[in-house]
Amino acid sequence: MKPGRSAVQRWTQRSARDSAGRARSPPPLRVEMKCIVGIGGMTNGGKTTLTNNLLKVLPNCCVIHQDDFFKPQDQIAVGEDGFKQWDVLESLDMEAMLSTVQAWMSNPRKFARAHGVSVQPDALDTHILILEGFLLYSYKPLVDLYSRRYFLTVPYEECKWRRSTRSYTVPDPPGLFDGHVWPMYQKYKQEMEANGVEVVYLDGMKSREELFHQVREDIQNSLLNHS
Ligand SMILES: Nc1ncnc2c1ncn2[C@@H]1O[C@H](COP(=O)(O)OP(=O)(O)O)[C@@H](O)[C@H]1O
């Protein structure tokens, strides 16, 4: 993991003495570490469930859900297949999502406060941002910002079954899964692999608890290695 660091020690020759010439003790060194974690992968792989579990335990942790950036229904193109093309990158306002990520990067404390996340006052200032969604690693401006990219998968039959139990804001019309959702999943995953994007694959058939413990431990180890 390569967290971004910005260690600022504002201790200069000029400020080392007070106005009466007495030596001042240096202010505490504050090391700020920022770390963006992607919880990506296929629809119904368990991304939102895992993310919600991680949010409960990770310190100073904010989240951005890609689903919040779907364009309005009337802006979603209809393909030659007759289906609304929900599962393509163009259906998402990725510029807006990137701006939100940049707001966190420029001031994670302010972002956390604005989103109701309590921030622990600590000399070692670690901030985590989870990005969660089904097309996290296909948008170029975001792809290099991650410290860790997780990718949840389940077999086709399981994915299709789980999807049939979901109710999205716009319900799936008959045939959408096989006609659009699954082919687009395969296309983007192949592109991601062809582009050499490094991901940590997670088996979405494991229990919710097992996935949670696995990923929590992995993130914590990575943070320790870089603190
Ligand atoms: N590890 C798991 N094992 C079995 N079912 C799961 C697991 N994780 C999530 N689910 C279930 O699968 C469905 C999709 O989960 P969700 O977290 O919403 O996936 P995603 O955000 O990837 O679409 C939900 O019904 C959820 O309860």
Ligand SMILES: NC(=O)c1ccc[n+]([C@@H]2O[C@H](COP(=O)(O)O)[C@@H](O)[C@H]2O)c1
């Ligand atoms: N949130 C919405 O407005 C909306 C509308 C239609 C379909 N979807 C579906 O949401 C899926 C992505 O979310 P999940 O990864 O949670 O399943 C996509 O496969 C897409 O087909 C979302």
Ligand SMILES: [Mg+2]
């Ligand atoms: Mg989800």
